Amino acid sequence: MSKAPEAELPRSVDPYRLAERQTVLEGELPLEKLSRFSEAVSGFGEAAVCQVKLSFSQDSERRRIVSGELEAPVLLECQRCMTDMPALVASRFVLGLVTSDEQASQLPKELEPFQTDDFSADLWQMAEDELLLALPPFPLHERNECPATPELEALEADADDSEKSGVEAGETEKDNPFSVLAGLRVKKKH
Numbered sequence: 419m420s421k422a423p424e425a426e427l428p429r430s431v432d433p434y435r436l437a438e439r440q441t442v443l444e445g446e447l448p449l450e451k452l453s454r455f456s457e458a459v460s461g462f463g464e465a466a467v468c469q470v471k472l473s474f475s476q477d478s479e480r481r482r483i484v485s486g487e488l489e490a491p492v493l494l495e496c497q498r499c500m501t502d503m504p505a506l507v508a509s510r511f512v513l514g515l516v517t518s519d520e521q522a523s524q525l526p527k528e529l530e531p532f533q534t535d536d537f538s539a540d541l542w543q544m545a546e547d548e549l550l551l552a553l554p555p556f557p558l559h560e561r562n563e564c565p566a567t568p569e570l571e572a573l574e575a576d577a578d579d580s581e582k583s584g585v586e587a588g589e590t591e592k593d594n595p596f597s598v599l600a601g602l603r604v605k606k607k608h
């Protein structure tokens with residue numbers, strides 16, 4: 419398969435023809451052209467691009483499938499110290515192409531539907547949707563790289579003290595910011 423990694427990913431394609439021909443598209447997508455994603459991150463370098471690889475195919479039941487890989491270097495705000503840190507947003511996904519809600523409801527569970535027109539699909543929108551899904555909900559520096567670590571350790575020392583004095587101070591997994599969220603989620607389940 420020939421490839422030209424520096425080329426911009428085409429925006430509008432006929433995905434059904436690409437699927438019939440088992441085409442692989444590789445290209446770059448300038449992050450500044452993805453307005454929703456740009457707003458969702460703290461920033462990115464000048465001329466930063468998302469690397470995209472999309473493989474179009476058909477399965478045994480003639481469903482049209484797109485398997486994709488994405489990688490975008492961005493800045494995310496660490497939720498412990500609130501400063502920006504470099505991060506690589508990466509995603510691998512498999513989508514079933516559909517032209518109606520009815521078709522979408524018939525897809526097997528392992529395929530996420532991506533709705534297209536009869537003869538065209540917006541690959542930029544596809545890539546941007548997947549990048550947004552791949553954003554970490556709670557980005558954090560590695561603990562030893564986070565400027566807020568000394569403060570955090572002081573807080574934890576306090577928490578240890580209150581535990582000793584019988585005050586409820588949460589679970590033992592203080593390192594894990596998700597443990598609190600996980601607890602909430604369980605309680606909210608109906």
Ligand SMILES: [Zn+2]
Pocket residue numbers: 496497498499500501558559563564565566
């Ligand atoms: Zn941090």
